[in-house]
Amino acid sequence: MPVFSQSPPNAKKGARLLLPLALPLIVIIAWFAVCTLNLAPEYLFPGPAQVGATGYNYIFGDPVQGPYSGRFLEDAITSLGRVFGGFLLAVAVGLPLGVLSGRISIAQELMGTFINALRAVPGICWLPLALVWFGIGTKTTIFLVALAAFFPIYINSAAGARQVNPLLLQAGAMMGVNRLRAVFGILLPAAMGHIVSGLRLGLGIAWAYLVLGELTGVQRGLGAVIMDARMLGRIDMIVVGIILIAIMGRASDRFLTGGMRSLFKSARRAP
Numbered sequence: 048m049p050v051f052s053q054s055p056p057n058a059k060k061g062a063r064l065l066l067p068l069a070l071p072l073i074v075i076i077a078w079f080a081v082c083t084l085n086l087a088p089e090y091l092f093p094g095p096a097q098v099g100a101t102g103y104n105y106i107f108g109d110p111v112q113g114p115y116s117g118r119f120l121e122d123a124i125t126s127l128g129r130v131f132g133g134f135l136l137a138v139a140v141g142l143p144l145g146v147l148s149g150r151i152s153i154a155q156e157l158m159g160t161f162i163n164a165l166r167a168v169p170g171i172c173w174l175p176l177a178l179v180w181f182g183i184g185t186k187t188t189i190f191l192v193a194l195a196a197f198f199p200i201y202i203n204s205a206a207g208a209r210q211v212n213p214l215l216l217q218a219g220a221m222m223g224v225n226r227l228r229a230v231f232g233i234l235l236p237a238a239m240g241h242i243v244s245g246l247r248l249g250l251g252i253a254w255a256y257l258v259l260g261e262l263t264g265v266q267r268g269l270g271a272v273i274m275d276a277r278m279l280g281r282i283d284m285i286v287v288g289i290i291l292i293a294i295m296g297r298a299s300d301r302f303l304t305g306g307m308r309s310l311f312k313s314a315r316r317a318p
Contacts, residue, residue: 093283102287105272115272115284123295125267126257129185130299133192134253138246141197145204145245146234155205166198170256178263188260188268195256196249203245207238236313243307250303254296269295 075095081087082094089097101115108116147154173194177187211234219229235242261270269288276284 090280091282093286098283098286098290101281101283102290105284105287114279115276115281118272119291122267122269122272123291126261126269127295127299129188129260129268130192130250130253130257132185133189133194133256134196134250136189136193137196137200137249137253140193141200141245141249142204142242145201146208146230146238148201149205149208149238150211150234162198162201166202170195170259174259174263177260183264185265187263188257188265191256191260192253196253199248199252200245203241203248204238207241207245208234210241211237236311239311239313243304246303246307247300250299251296254292254299258292 078095081092082089093101104112105115105117106119110117144154144158148158149155170191173191174187177190181187181190215233215237216229219233224232257268258270258273261268262274264274265271269292273285273288276282276288
C-alpha cells in the first residue's frame with residue numbers, strides 16, 4: 048500500500064503564520080522591480096528604500112531635523128483618540144438602535160427608511176455641514192467618524208437580532224428569565240456573529256473617515272501629515288502615512304476582535 052507522507056504539525060502551523068505575509072511580500076517585490084527598471088519617475092513613485100528612510104525618520108527622528116521628524120507618536124495618539132472617540136459614539140447609538148430595529152417591527156418601520164436614506168449620502172457631503180457646526184478640529188473629525196461607523200453597526204446589529212429564533216426567547220421566558228436578562232443572556236449572544244462583523248466594518252470605515260476629517264486643516268494627525276505632504280510634493284511621506292494607517296487599522300481590528308473574544312464567549316464563534 049502506498050504511504051502518504053504528512054507534513055509535521057509545526058510545519059503546517061509555520062506555513063499558516065507566514066501565509067498572511069505572502070501578498071505584502073509580492074507587492075514589495077513588484078515595487079522594487081518597478082523602481083529598479085525605472086518604469087515610473089522617482090518623484091511620482093518613490094522606491095521602498097526612500098519610503099523606508101522617510102518612515103524611520105518620521106517615527107524615530109529628532110524633531111529638529113525636519114518638519115516630519117519624530118512626529119509619529121504625537122500624530123498617532125491624536126488620530127487614535129479621534130478614531131476611537133467617534134467609533135465608541137457610533138457603538139453607543141448604533142448597537143441599541145440596531146437591536147431594537149431587529150426585534151421590534153414598529154422600530155424598524157420608524158427608523159429603517161430614514162436611516163437607509165441617510166446611509167446613501169456620501170460622507171464628503173457631510174463635511175461642509177460639519178465644518179459649519181463644529182469648525183476645524185477634533186469635533187468635526189469625531190462627528191464624521193461616528194456618522195460613518197454608525198451605519199454598518201446599526202445594520203449588522205439589526206440583522207443579527209432579527210435572525211435570532213423566537214423560540215429561544217420563549218424558552219427563556221418559560222424558565223423565568225426576565226426581558227432584560229433575556230436580552231443580555233440570550234439575544235445578544237445569539238446575534239454576536241453579526242454584531243462583531245458590524246463592529247469590524249464600522250472600525251474599518253472609521254479609519255477611512257478619520258483621514259477625511261483630518262484633511263480639513265488640523266495641525267496634528269496622520270491625515271494631516273498626508274495633506275501637508277501633498278502640499279509640499281512629498282510623495283514618500285504620503286506613502287508612509289498610508290502604510291502607517293493600514294498597519295494601525297489592522298492592529299486595531301485585531302485588538303477589537305481579541306477583546307470581544309476575551310469578554311464574550313459567544314464572540315469566539317464569530318469569524
